[in-house]
Amino acid sequence: xxxxxxxxxxxxxxxxxxxxxxxxxxxxxPPEKGILNIHLKHTSAGLCLNENADPSxxxxxxxxxxxxxxxxxxxxxxxxxxxxxxPAHIKSGIFGQxxxxxxxxxxxxxxxxxxxxxxxxxxxGGTRELVLTIIE
Amino acid sequence: xxxxxxxxxxxxxxxxxxxxxxxxxxxxxPPEKGILNIHLKHTSAGLCLNENADPSxxxxxxxxxxxxxxxxxxxxxxxxxxxxxxPAHIKSGIFGQxxxxxxxxxxxxxxxxxxxxxxxxxxxGGTRELVLTIIE
Amino acid sequence: xxxxxxxxxxxxxxxxxxxxxxxxxxxxxPPEKGILNIHLKHTSAGLCLNENADPSxxxxxxxxxxxxxxxxxxxxxxxxxxxxxxPAHIKSGIFGQxxxxxxxxxxxxxxxxxxxxxxxxxxxGGTRELVLTIIE
Numbered sequence: 001x002x003x004x005x006x007x008x009x010x011x012x013x014x015x016x017x018x019x020x021x022x023x024x025x026x027x028x029x030p031p032e033k034g035i036l037n038i039h040l041k042h043t044s045a046g047l048c049l050n051e052n053a054d055p056s057x058x059x060x061x062x063x064x065x066x067x068x069x070x071x072x073x074x075x076x077x078x079x080x081x082x083x084x085x086x087p088a089h090i091k092s093g094i095f096g097q098x099x100x101x102x103x104x105x106x107x108x109x110x111x112x113x114x115x116x117x118x119x120x121x122x123x124x125g126g127t128r129e130l131v132l133t134i135i136e
Numbered sequence: 137x138x139x140x141x142x143x144x145x146x147x148x149x150x151x152x153x154x155x156x157x158x159x160x161x162x163x164x165x166p167p168e169k170g171i172l173n174i175h176l177k178h179t180s181a182g183l184c185l186n187e188n189a190d191p192s193x194x195x196x197x198x199x200x201x202x203x204x205x206x207x208x209x210x211x212x213x214x215x216x217x218x219x220x221x222x223p224a225h226i227k228s229g230i231f232g233q234x235x236x237x238x239x240x241x242x243x244x245x246x247x248x249x250x251x252x253x254x255x256x257x258x259x260x261g262g263t264r265e266l267v268l269t270i271i272e
Numbered sequence: 273x274x275x276x277x278x279x280x281x282x283x284x285x286x287x288x289x290x291x292x293x294x295x296x297x298x299x300x301x302p303p304e305k306g307i308l309n310i311h312l313k314h315t316s317a318g319l320c321l322n323e324n325a326d327p328s329x330x331x332x333x334x335x336x337x338x339x340x341x342x343x344x345x346x347x348x349x350x351x352x353x354x355x356x357x358x359p360a361h362i363k364s365g366i367f368g369q370x371x372x373x374x375x376x377x378x379x380x381x382x383x384x385x386x387x388x389x390x391x392x393x394x395x396x397g398g399t400r401e402l403v404l405t406i407i408e
Contacts, residue, residue: 090197
């Protein structure tokens with residue numbers, strides 16, 4: 001059986017944001033066992049799982065990734081949408097836009113320290129759309 | 137229900153290529169709701185979702201990633217298959233070889249700007265095999 | 273139908289390790305067709321698919337990725353758990369913690385050269401928990 005729902009989140013400022021609660025609150029009657037597919041319908045933001053306790057982990061992610069994929073790299077020619085646009089596409093390609101999380105005993109089966117990060121790579125990304133699909 | 141099909145694509149030259157149409161044309165009777173798993177059976181190429189309109193985004197990806205993971209890095213000892221081989225494995229690990237895309241109303245539920253990229257990381261990668269699995 | 277099982281692996285030393293056999297041995301009666309979701313419940317290790325024959329590929333991965341995401345980067349402020357901790361979180365974000373592999377004819381449908389890598393990014397990561405979910 002497949003249950004599906006679309007939600008809108010944000011806007012969030014540039015950086016990594018914990019959205020585990022937002023996702024959990026949008027799951028109506030999750031099954032005993034299954035998979036939740038979370039798909040972000042954008043190419044300049046991303047999704048990943050990471051440490052859910054210390055905000056300095058999320059700050060470190062943003063600083064490091066911004067240095068790894070810098071603005072104004074000479075090999076970027078797609079520049080009309082701003083200096084933050086092409087790095088955002090590349091970061092989005094590296095992190096990906098889809099998560100697939102197991103559901104066990106009617107809950108997301110995340111590790112103790114795992115949270116769902118929404119990664120906003122644009123300076124002004126606006127609201128973002130997610131598709132939540134449960135396979136049971 | 138699970139529907140599965142294997143297809144062969146390419147050869148493509150080194151770089152990032154839009155294959156959304158190829159994938160869509162190979163989906164026979166997609167369900168009203170479900171998930172499409174696209175799995176690439178190779179370790180020197182990848183799959184990702186990204187901007188589907190301006191080819192300069194795909195050129196920028198190739199230039200930047202080739203610089204991020206350069207050939208002839210002194211830490212590579214697996215070199216018998218050519219200088220492009222080990223960087224191809226690492227890029228393939230970073231981008232991944234599998235996509236999981238929701239299906240809604242009998243179509244892939246991609247964002248307006250999302251296209252499916254096939255990422256060829258070898259100079260002469262040859263044809264490549266994909267497994268398409270629909271869960272409905 | 274959904275079949276689910278949790279397993280513990282390791283401890284493994286820092287680096288990339290082939291665990292295809294461990295996963296296959298834990299699949300009881302895989303279906304004719306389906307998807308296997310492998311989810312790692314940790315944020316300082318990862319999973320990916322890559323070359324399964326030459327160990328020097330796995331050594332090259334470890335050397336290169338350790339250089340790409342170095343310890344003691346000045347932008348890391350989350351440092352109480354050791355110099356290897358924050359790089360481990362970032363590598364885990366880049367590689368991801370979940371794989372979704374098609375099952376065909378009662379077996380994982382991997383390419384000839386594809387193996388499942390467990391990526392230990394901590395110096396002393398200890399044992400690690402995986403959730404195996406088969407959708408058929």
